[in-house]
Amino acid sequence: MEYPIGYHYNFCPKFYLLNMTITEPELRVFTQNIFLAIGCNDEHARLAADVLIRSDMRGIDSHGVARLSGYVRLWDKKRINSKPNIKIVHQTPTTATVDGDAGLGLVVAPFAMQIAIEKADKYGSGWVAVRNSNHFGISAYHALMAVEQQMIGFAMTNASPLVAPTFSNERMLGTNPMCYAFPAGKYPPVVVDMATSAAANGKLEIAQRAGKPVPEGWIQDEHGNFTTDPHALKKGGSLLPLGSDKEHGSHKGFGLSATVDILSAVLSGANYGPWVPPFVSFLDPPNDPVGLGIGHFLGAMRVDGFRPVEEFKNHMDNWIGRFKAAKTMNAGQSVIIPGEPEMEAEADRLKNGIPLVDAVVKDLNELANRFGIGKL
Amino acid sequence: MEYPIGYHYNFCPKFYLLNMTITEPELRVFTQNIFLAIGCNDEHARLAADVLIRSDMRGIDSHGVARLSGYVRLWDKKRINSKPNIKIVHQTPTTATVDGDAGLGLVVAPFAMQIAIEKADKYGSGWVAVRNSNHFGISAYHALMAVEQQMIGFAMTNASPLVAPTFSNERMLGTNPMCYAFPAGKYPPVVVDMATSAAANGKLEIAQRAGKPVPEGWIQDEHGNFTTDPHALKKGGSLLPLGSDKEHGSHKGFGLSATVDILSAVLSGANYGPWVPPFVSFLDPPNDPVGLGIGHFLGAMRVDGFRPVEEFKNHMDNWIGRFKAAKTMNAGQSVIIPGEPEMEAEADRLKNGIPLVDAVVKDLNELANRFGIGKL
Numbered sequence: 093m094e095y096p097i098g099y100h101y102n103f104c105p106k107f108y109l110l111n112m113t114i115t116e117p118e119l120r121v122f123t124q125n126i127f128l129a130i131g132c133n134d135e136h137a138r139l140a141a142d143v144l145i146r147s148d149m150r151g152i153d154s155h156g157v158a159r160l161s162g163y164v165r166l167w168d169k170k171r172i173n174s175k176p177n178i179k180i181v182h183q184t185p186t187t188a189t190v191d192g193d194a195g196l197g198l199v200v201a202p203f204a205m206q207i208a209i210e211k212a213d214k215y216g217s218g219w220v221a222v223r224n225s226n227h228f229g230i231s232a233y234h235a236l237m238a239v240e241q242q243m244i245g246f247a248m249t250n251a252s253p254l255v256a257p258t259f260s261n262e263r264m265l266g267t268n269p270m271c272y273a274f275p276a277g278k279y280p281p282v283v284v285d286m287a288t289s290a291a292a293n294g295k296l297e298i299a300q301r302a303g304k305p306v307p308e309g310w311i312q313d314e315h316g317n318f319t320t321d322p323h324a325l326k327k328g329g330s331l332l333p334l335g336s337d338k339e340h341g342s343h344k345g346f347g348l349s350a351t352v353d354i355l356s357a358v359l360s361g362a363n364y365g366p367w368v369p370p371f372v373s374f375l376d377p378p379n380d381p382v383g384l385g386i387g388h389f390l391g392a393m394r395v396d397g398f399r400p401v402e403e404f405k406n407h408m409d410n411w412i413g414r415f416k417a418a419k420t421m422n423a424g425q426s427v428i429i430p431g432e433p434e435m436e437a438e439a440d441r442l443k444n445g446i447p448l449v450d451a452v453v454k455d456l457n458e459l460a461n462r463f464g465i466g467k468l
Numbered sequence: 469m470e471y472p473i474g475y476h477y478n479f480c481p482k483f484y485l486l487n488m489t490i491t492e493p494e495l496r497v498f499t500q501n502i503f504l505a506i507g508c509n510d511e512h513a514r515l516a517a518d519v520l521i522r523s524d525m526r527g528i529d530s531h532g533v534a535r536l537s538g539y540v541r542l543w544d545k546k547r548i549n550s551k552p553n554i555k556i557v558h559q560t561p562t563t564a565t566v567d568g569d570a571g572l573g574l575v576v577a578p579f580a581m582q583i584a585i586e587k588a589d590k591y592g593s594g595w596v597a598v599r600n601s602n603h604f605g606i607s608a609y610h611a612l613m614a615v616e617q618q619m620i621g622f623a624m625t626n627a628s629p630l631v632a633p634t635f636s637n638e639r640m641l642g643t644n645p646m647c648y649a650f651p652a653g654k655y656p657p658v659v660v661d662m663a664t665s666a667a668a669n670g671k672l673e674i675a676q677r678a679g680k681p682v683p684e685g686w687i688q689d690e691h692g693n694f695t696t697d698p699h700a701l702k703k704g705g706s707l708l709p710l711g712s713d714k715e716h717g718s719h720k721g722f723g724l725s726a727t728v729d730i731l732s733a734v735l736s737g738a739n740y741g742p743w744v745p746p747f748v749s750f751l752d753p754p755n756d757p758v759g760l761g762i763g764h765f766l767g768a769m770r771v772d773g774f775r776p777v778e779e780f781k782n783h784m785d786n787w788i789g790r791f792k793a794a795k796t797m798n799a800g801q802s803v804i805i806p807g808e809p810e811m812e813a814e815a816d817r818l819k820n821g822i823p824l825v826d827a828v829v830k831d832l833n834e835l836a837n838r839f840g841i842g843k844l
Contacts, residue, residue, distance in 0.1 A: 182773075182774060182775060183592075183773070184591065184592030184593075184770065184773040185561070185562075185591045185592055186561075186562050186591045186592040186593045186773070187592035187593055187769060187770065187773030187774055188773075188774075189774045189775060215560065215561045215562045215591055216559075216560030216561055216562040216563035216595070217560075217562045217563055217593055217595055219592070219593055219769060219773075221774045244731075244735075256794075257791060257794060257803045258803070258804065259796050259797065259798070259801050259802065259803050259804065260794040260795060260796050260797075260803050261795055261796065261797050262794045262795035262796075264790075264791060264794050264803075272723075272727045272731075274730055274734075282726065282730065284723035284724065284726060284727050286717075286719075286720040286723055286724075287720075288720075290711070290716050290717050291716075291717065307715045307716065309715075309716050310716075315797065316796075316797035334710060334711055334717050334720055334721070335666070335710055335711065335716075336712075336716055339683045339685075340666050340667075340683065340685045340686075340711075340712055340716070341662075341666050341667065341710050343662075343804065343806070344662040344663075344664075344710055345710070346806075347648075347660035347662055347806045348660065348662075348724075350658065350660060350791075350806060351648045351660050353787075354650055354658065354784070354787065355620075355648075358650075358780060358783045358784055358787055359620075359771070359774045359775065359780065360774065360775070361775055361779075361783075364783070364787055365787060365790055365791065366790065382783065382786060383783075393563060393595060394560065394563065395735070397558075397559075397560040397562070397563030397564075397595075398558060398563055398564075398565045398597045398735045398736065399558060399565060399735065399736070399737055403737075404734060404735065407734045407737075407740070407758065407759075408730070408734055410758060411729075411730065411734055411740055411741060414640075414741055414742065415633060415640060415726075415741065418632075418633060418636040418638045418640050419636060419637055419638040420635050420636050420637065420638075420692075421635065421636075421637050421691065421692035422635070425635050426635065427633045427634070427635050427636050427640075428634065428635065428719065430719070430722070430723045430726060
């Protein structure tokens with residue numbers, strides 16, 4: 093299929109030099125070995141690799157194995173604990189707060205989602221706020237765990253501050269993604285998985301590497317003026333909330349991002365706003381933390397808590413079918429159902445393998461060297 | 469205070485001719501009398517008036533008594549049932565589906581929210597999907613019911629189709645608002661209450677009356693091209709999702725709107741997408757309904773299901789204080805915390821009364837005439 097350029101914020105662009113393609117099982121074993129090498133137990137290594145590989149399979153290249161060396165660098169700095177004691181610190185029948193013990197978010201978030209699912213199984217819904225965690229990969233992975241159990245899944249996380257609120261030129265919020273996932277019948281699940289900024293950082297990085305200007309409305313310079321310079325972030329600029337400016341509703345993007353921040357961190361006891369620790373190892377976390385690590389918020393609701401599953405799925409299929417059939421301006425471009433491009437990427441990569449760009453292969457092979465693991 | 473023009477999508481604009489100001493108790497009694505006149509019982513009339521007046525008090529003039537004659541016209545057409553038998557049709561300990569029996573959403577939604585709160589009180593969280601309802605006023609009213617009980621409140625509703633998905637020029641979705649409300653300590657609650665379109669219909673109506681062009685990115689014409697013509701909707705155009713175009717993330721606004729539609733209607737058994745009945749009485753509902761009436765989705769989570777209330781509130785205050793102190797481009801304009809303008813409007817109108825524009829006073833006095841109630 094032809095992906096509309098820029099449709100998904102971090103879909104691997106065509107202009108990259110792809111220097112190799114690898115099968116899913118090969119990349120999975122390699123990734124597990126790296127996690128084992130930094131001290132993860134078997135179960136954690138398998139799980140962390142599964143989250144990363146799923147991202148690469150779904151075409152979200154910015155959140156897959158491309159991030160592996162970044163996790164290792166944070167482990168080097170002792171900011172990621174590869175042997176976490178993840179535990180519930182507070183709960184009711186349908187709510188809980190989990191402390192991730194500075195573990196990989198790739199491990200902590202599925203643990204928390206499993207609790208949400210178990211609570212939902214018993215009482216109809218389950219909600220888990222997580223503190224003391226790290227980057228959790230793609231939100232969709234966690235939300236889809238619920239979908240497999242005939243539940244509606246929710247996942248969100250706060251993130252390093254890169255986004256300025258409306259009227260501000262200070263980086264106060266992360267790109268704070270939110271994900272809602274709904275099971276369907278004959279169609280794949282509907283998966284809304286989105287950064288609450290106008291454009292995610294991954295999209296900006298693509299423009300940086302390509303040396304291309306970005307559209308107005310993605311970023312502002314240090315003075316708060318729109319700029320098309322993809323390097324503006326490095327010069328004190330900031331990303332803009334979804335809506336881009338006040339006139340087009342950036343206060344709504346700010347509101348959504350604030351919602352993610354509050355549910356993920358104020359509720360759980362993690363760091364929020366400008367106190368969220370940076371994802372990159374070369375920047376130190378603030379020395380006046382207001383909580384522990386970064387925060388997530390995960391939830392599950394049983395579909396049959398509201399109506400019989402088959403009825404719901406039939407109407408989901410009807411909803412999807414009707415939206416796919418909506419009139420469009422361009423005969424060659426129908427409405428894209430949320431989650432559809434990722435599903436198509438998954439089918440394509442299952443068949444044709446996962447393309448990896450030069451820089452990522454180099455990065456991964458350096459890790460292989462360091463840990464004495466076979467190269468890609 | 470000076471409201472930033474266009475900050476809130478439907479704040480009463482300064483250029484209106486205000487021909488009277490009325491106190492809150494006067495307008496409340498008048499409104500209750502209209503609801504009694506169409507056959508509501510005392511409790512329902514009080515409640516429906518409370519929702520509308522709260523909207524006027526909060527400065528959301530488009531959702532207050534300005535809509536009263538519209539509700540009456542729908543009652544005339546037997547599309548609103550003033551004596552509904554509202555009931556739970558499906559439930560688990562923490563989830564429920566409510567059938568509103570074609571009642572006023574102003575009455576049905578608080579009924580459903582009360583159920584969510586009772587479930588949350590017992591089990592930590594409560595979630596209610598509603599079908600067979602009508603327009604429910606401002607989302608914030610319902611979400612704030614939870615905040616009063618030291619809970620986090622959620623409220624959303626689907627609405628008559630006016631918005632086209634990304635790539636489409638067909639009206640498939642309503643402005644589908646979502647609201648998240650969080651209790652704070654010394655500060656007022658944080659209330660994110662937003663249409664998931666770039667601009668709400670009320671904002672467009674203001675431009676229509678003023679004969680002014682609207683910014684590019686709010687609407688498109690029938691061919692799917694951006695237009696600044698505020699009358700484009702009447703000529704087959706459509707509103708655009710938050711993000712405005714694909715490049716600026718309109719697929720995210722579409723995804724959020726889809727989420728509201730699915731939770732409110734596919735889950736509850738209401739009409740969804742283009743099948744949602746129009747709010748105006750002169751347009752008939754589709755003759756091939758896929759469900760009953762319009763749908764809402766309401767939820768409540770106990771703060772102390774995650775951490776002690778005082779701890780949460782202290783951190784909310786810290787969050788709010790930090791965001792209010794964020795650097796801004798303009799010394800006179802600080803970051804606006806979601807919900808702050810509405811709180812300030814409420815304080816102002818409590819002191820100075822509620823301003824009503826010519827057209828609304830005329831409309832209300834015609835109702836008074838019809839039902840033999842004292843004029844304003």
